[in-house]
Amino acid sequence: MNVVLHSNVVEKVVRVEKRKSKLEDWEGIIYPPVSFYEIMNLSFSNAYHQACIRVKVDATVRVGIEADKKTMGILENITPEDSFLALMEKVAYDLELFGNAFLEAKFDFSGKPTALYHVPAQTMAILIEGENLFYVQEPAIGEPIRFLPFDASSPPKGDSAILHLKFYSPLSYFWGMPTWLSALESLRMEQNIKLFHTSFFKHNAVPSMAVIAEEVGFEENAAKKLKAEFSRIAGVENAHKVIIIDVPRGRIRFEKLLTDQKDFSFENLYKAAREEILAAHAVPPRLVGIVSPGHLGGGSEAEVQMKLFKEITIKSRQRYMESKLNPIVQMAGGDAFRFKPFDVWDEGNSHENESENTLEVLKSIEAKLI
DSSP states (O other), rough: OEEEEOTTTTSOOOOEEOOOOTTTTTTTTTSSSSEEEEEEHHHHTTTTHHHHHHHHHHHIIITTTOOOOOHHHHHHOOOOSHHHHHHHHHHHHHHHHHSSSEEEEEOHHHHHSEEEEEEGGGGGEEEETTTEEEEEEEOOOOOOOEEEOOOOOOOOTTEEEEEEEEOOOTOOOSOOOOTTTGGEEEEHHHHHHHHHHHHHHHHTSSOOOOEEESOOOOHHHHHHHHHHHHTTOOOGGGOOOOOOOOOOSSSEEEEEOOOGGGGGHHHHHHHHHHHHHHHHHOOOOGGGGGOOOTOOTOOOHHHHHHHHHHIIIIIHHHHHHHHHHHHHHHTTTOOOOOEEEOSSSOOOOOOOSSSHHHHHHHHHHHHHHH
C-alpha cells in the first residue's frame, strides 16, 4: 500500500493505491464484502466522517482503564511496542473504520501469552482450507504469514494466534463491516462534489468551453498560439480576466459546453450527505462542531443525545473490547480490566439556564477527549 500526495488538484489529494497481492493465486482466500482500500479512499476526504470515527475511538479508549495494580503491570508488559492504551486506540480505530480489527498474540511454550501486537486490518485476509480457518497477513515486505485463530481453550504453544474483533454484518459470515457502511455512497457523492468544484478552479475558474473557428480553419501557428495563451492564463489567480487574441483572418467564437457555475452549488446534496454520515455514525452533531441555528441553548436536547451516545454507542464498544481482551489478560495471570465510563456531566448538578448547561456539557466533553 502506498499513500500518494498528488500535486494535480483535480485528483484526490490522498489516494491509497493497492499493490499487487501475492494472495491472488491462493485458493480459499476470502476477502471482505467491501474492499478496505475503497473504504480508505473514501474516508480521508470527509472531515465529519473522520471526526466521528475519532470521537468514538477517543470516547471508548482514551478515557483510560480500571484494573488492580498487578493487572496494570501485566497490561503494560504484554504490549512491547506501545502502551496498552495506545494499542487499544489502534484497535478501536480499525474497528470503527473497517468494522474489523486484529491483534497478534504471542505465546510461550507453556501456552502463556507474552506479547500483543496490532496488525493493520488492510493487510489481513481469511483462508479456508477444508474445515479449517486461518488468518493470513500480507506485510509490506516479505511473504504472507499464516496464523491460527485465537482460541482460549487451546492456545498455541511457542507460536502466535490472531484475535479478530469485528462488528457483525449479514453481508459476510467471516468479516465484520463498519456500522456507518450505509453512508458509503454519501461519502462517494460528497467526494465527487468536491472534485467537481476543484476541477472548476483548476480549469480557468470558468466552465469548459469550445473555441470554434468560423469561415476558415486555424493555421498551425495560430492554433499553437491560442493553446499557449490559454495555458498561460489557467488557474484561480487569472479568474475573470479578459484575453485578447489576434487572429490573422476569419473569426473565432467561444461556446460554453456547461452552464454557469452557480447551477452547480450542490448545497442541498452536500448538506444531505453530511446529515446521513452523522446519522450512520450515531454521533451527536455537537461533538463534531455542528450546532444548528436556533438550537444554541438546547441543553436538555444535548443531554439526551449525550446519554444515548454514552449508553448505546460507547458502552457497548467498551464491553465488547473487554470481552475479547480479558481472556488473554487472565491467561497472562491478571484479572479482568474495564474501560472507564465516558461521563460528560455531573448528574447531580442542575442548571437553570439551558445555554449554561450546554456550555458545561461541551466543556466536559472536550476535557474528556483531549
